Amino acid sequence: MSASVWLGVLEQGLLWGVMVLGVYITFRVLDFPDLTVDGSFTLGAAVAARFIFEGYDPWLGTALALVCGVMAGCVTGFLNTKLRIAPLLSGILMMIALYSINLRVMGSKSMLSLLRMDTIYTDVTHLGVSANLAVVTLGLAAVVLTCYLLYTFLQTEIGLALRATGDNEQMIRSLGVNTNTSKIMGLALGNGLVALSGALVAQYQSFSDVGMGIGMIVVGLASVIVGEVLFGTKTLLRTLIAVVIGSIVYRAVIALVMRMGLPTTDLKLFTAALVILAMSSPIIKEKFSARQARGKESGESAISGRP
């Protein structure tokens, strides 16, 4: 593959990497399978795109996207903790509600083009960053900053309580933490990052599309799992870096299979298969080794003449 393809992989890996960090917060740290992500990714894209489309500052639009994602996460948290709706259903309800909201944000259009508009990427080229490195520079800055902030936050008093909420709710409640609050906080944080990623991606591809978030949770999961498997979870910092690398590896794999002739329309099927494979690998491994052991045993018994 050519250098420009690899650059594209890196760009996408980093921009979607912010989303993957958000999914890591909800899915792994909080142990909350949050489907809001599909809606909040598009929400971030829609808010930033509309803001830029109307001629406002793209940086402000990006920041606003993050705030909107935080609010979406808060609502999901409210549904789950205060109204006692199951985690999966809370996320699905928000995802569906956000579909309509996103259409409204984009002025009832299913697509909003940002061609020839000023984005944060064109903005940094004015500062002297070369045009073809602008996305990588900003993407890397966003990912490094997010990792650093998350790493610091997850070791604060509040951050420890958040992690413990995902690990052992009963225990951290008995140590005086309101787990409802920490769940809402984690969902807000996660969806804020997802929406930020949506804003970065919309400006990168110069449009926002109402369907661009479909299957985002699966992409996030695939990246988290691939990253964890390849680079391990020995320390917190290592895990955070691992999931970002997982995002880049995922994009590389996608680029590869598309080169090999996979039609774009089959991408989601491929991603789903990838996640199924990764999630079922422990069971497959177990079955395989059990069969191997049994095979060995029956081989031995055949030799020794036992039935």
Next chain:
Amino acid sequence: MLSVVDLSKTFNPGSVNERLALSGVSLELEPGDVVTVIGGNGAGKSTLLNMVAGVFPPDEGKISIDGQRIEMFPEHVRASYIGRVFQDPMMGTAASMSIEENLAMALKRGGKRKLLRGIKRNDRDFFREKLSLLGLGLENRLTTRVGLLSGGQRQALTLLMATLVTPKLLLLDEHTAALDPNTGQKVLDLTEKIIANNNLTTLMVTHNMEDALRIGNRTIMMHDGNIILDISGSKRENTTIPDLLEMFRKASGREMANDRMLLAN
């Protein structure tokens, strides 16, 4: 210290699964009281502890600690008064987090959590000092994930966490029942040591009658959601396990038909 007045709780009221768990229980604990709680399955021992801890709200009755009414407070608010150790050794610690992180969270029990570093500079020395009291060598494994520890080690750690900030009341819910006899004895010895060192007011559920009479200064027996026996002082000292079984038979009109309680002796 702890005052429980006319506490009642019915689970699943109005359904086929309706069960009266507590029926008007009253109990007064003096400061420094160490009370052991015995009784058969479904007697209401754990329910009593869980109601004091705030796991579920009472139907009726009052609970107060040092004159402060707490029955309307949620669990996490009551946590500032109460340290707890559960029966399941996995319940009291966060497996994916390190020993020092678990202790740091316990150090904030009852305090306000802020965006400050979870583990401060002087904390580690304090943790090492406290861990060395357990005699398990954990003081050299501060950054080890708790999930890698054995059940006994985790239970000892939970006990330390529950008492790291001295609680007004310590609740122990059969906290050695899930451990092997040897480890259970070690954790029990540690429990006695920690209670004595901090002069903790304690409510301890146990299924072991020998422990129930030996540990602490008072023993209560529960049956069908009521306290049917409350002995302390010389009366308790002169009570033997057969006496206890006889008292149970008289008070409840039934044999103590709990294999686990009989086998434990």
